[in-house]
Amino acid sequence: MPALELNDNIYRLFADFIYQKSGIDLGANKKGLLKTRLQKRISALGLSSFEEYYELVVEQKDSEELVGMLDVVSTNYTFFFRERDHFDFLLNEGIGCIAERKNETGIKQLRAWCAASSTGEEAYSIMICLLEKINPSLGWDIKMLATDISTQVLEKAKRGVYGENQVQKMPKAFVHKYLDTVTNKDNNQAYRVKPILNNYITYRRLNLMNQRFPFKGKFDFIFCRNVMIYFDRPTQEMLIKKMASYLEDDGYLFIGHSEALPVSCKKYLKTLGSALFQKIKGVDL
Numbered sequence: 001m002p003a004l005e006l007n008d009n010i011y012r013l014f015a016d017f018i019y020q021k022s023g024i025d026l027g028a029n030k031k032g033l034l035k036t037r038l039q040k041r042i043s044a045l046g047l048s049s050f051e052e053y054y055e056l057v058v059e060q061k062d063s064e065e066l067v068g069m070l071d072v073v074s075t076n077y078t079f080f081f082r083e084r085d086h087f088d089f090l091l092n093e094g095i096g097c098i099a100e101r102k103n104e105t106g107i108k109q110l111r112a113w114c115a116a117s118s119t120g121e122e123a124y125s126i127m128i129c130l131l132e133k134i135n136p137s138l139g140w141d142i143k144m145l146a147t148d149i150s151t152q153v154l155e156k157a158k159r160g161v162y163g164e165n166q167v168q169k170m171p172k173a174f175v176h177k178y179l180d181t182v183t184n185k186d187n188n189q190a191y192r193v194k195p196i197l198n199n200y201i202t203y204r205r206l207n208l209m210n211q212r213f214p215f216k217g218k219f220d221f222i223f224c225r226n227v228m229i230y231f232d233r234p235t236q237e238m239l240i241k242k243m244a245s246y247l248e249d250d251g252y253l254f255i256g257h258s259e260a261l262p263v264s265c266k267k268y269l270k271t272l273g274s275a276l277f278q279k280i281k282g283v284d285l
Helices: 009-024 030-043 050-058 063-073 086-105 122-132 150-160 172-178 233-245 263-267
Strands: 110-113 143-150 179-185 187-192 203-206 219-224 246-256 269-273 276-279
Touching: 009 030, 009 063, 030 050, 030 063, 050 063, 063 086, 063 150, 086 110, 086 122, 086 246, 086 269, 110 122, 122 172, 122 187, 122 203, 122 219, 122 269, 143 150, 150 203, 172 179, 219 233, 233 246, 233 263, 263 269
Parallel strands: 110 143, 110 219, 143 203, 219 246
Antiparallel strands: 179 187, 246 276, 269 276
């Protein structure tokens, strides 16, 4: 299929629509990126122009295509134990502090949310840390919710098969304990997560721009890393406040190291380390 023309006017329409639906702020310098990614959908649907595709998506002539568009627009790059210091904090301090408080109350329940789980490496890394520190056979009820806006990456996360590049930063002891060596479709060595990790994780599609989240309870840990860089400041403030409302008192919020917490959010979140925050107890949101 020959390259199609994406003029400035239709690019702006797409950028505004994507921002409205997902909170992703493409700005003025992502025209080439959007052109390349949307052309894949246009080709797959047998359409002839960006204008025709825009009409299809915006007028909801194919409601499922909105999901398809957001799948190709959202960027998904990750690997096991990315930004390692966060996982070191979980193993050396965070999980232990939460477990101690839970033991004092007698409620041995721990909940975690990986809010931009992508292809699953981050969620599995968190679960490995939890299982290293918490033994479910001792009466602990552990559950993790892993969400993403992209259905494609969620399906890959559920399969749990990864190449060498995704596991090279993972501690070798954890590789042997939590992954099985397999052969992928290209006859290259790959790794598949063991069932013990999937036993405690639920994968769901979730748009972080939804007005309300479908949660009944609160979380002890929330990871929302390397997604807010695509949002403008008002959207970031709105999202952080909403997430904090679903965080237990003294619970932990992790964001990406290239991201900054909006100043307004420091009324209810205190800084513990690089891109690591704790909810201030008793603060009314």
